[in-house]
Amino acid sequence: GAVVSQHPSRVICKSGTSVKIECRSLDFQATTMFWYRQFPKQSLMLMATSNEGSKATYEQGVEKDKFLINHASLTLSTLTVTSAHPEDSSFYICSAADSNQPQHFGDGTRLSIL
């Protein structure tokens, strides 16, 4: 089945650091990638939808300057958390989809800001 690789799986860094998370679709071309944030014991919160070659669409309340998304190719999207602070600590998950198929999810990235 489709595989989505997300890297790194865990990041621990100091406040003020910028962190980049990569999401790759390994065996299919992902026209759309999604970035989610998951809080403990809660559902996924969609942060943004990213279409290859165009600007990401951010959900209400998500700061686009804080969470930079780049979707430069059909197999790679990146999320950069700029000047991260402790409140940005969370579990970030990407998913990828092509045409009308279900989303396939990465393993997630546990981000801890000290």
Place this chain on the structure above:
Amino acid sequence: AQSVSQHNHHVILSEAASLELGCNYSYGGTVNLFWYVQYPGQHLQLLLKYFSGDPLVKGIKGFEAEFIKSKFSFNLRKPSVQWSDTAEYFCAVGNAGNNRKLIWGLGTSLAVNP
């Protein structure tokens, strides 16, 4: 407003017990429906999906779900659970013409005691 409601937040069962997890949605238009599962320490995986046709959908690992349009429901069932079914289960709804954006339920935590 579009929403997905999962009625059971925490379910505890013994092995061999039957399982039914409720999912109701509020969504205009034709929908596609999904159940995803997240095993401890793993990424989200698609359990089953409904796009059209037979409203009784069979998924992996013996799970099934029934789409009842009149009740706006898509309940997940399994006749006999196993300890390995311990996981978080998420119901999600998408527009039939655009699976790219899903509305997610809050999830149900299932614990199966051996």
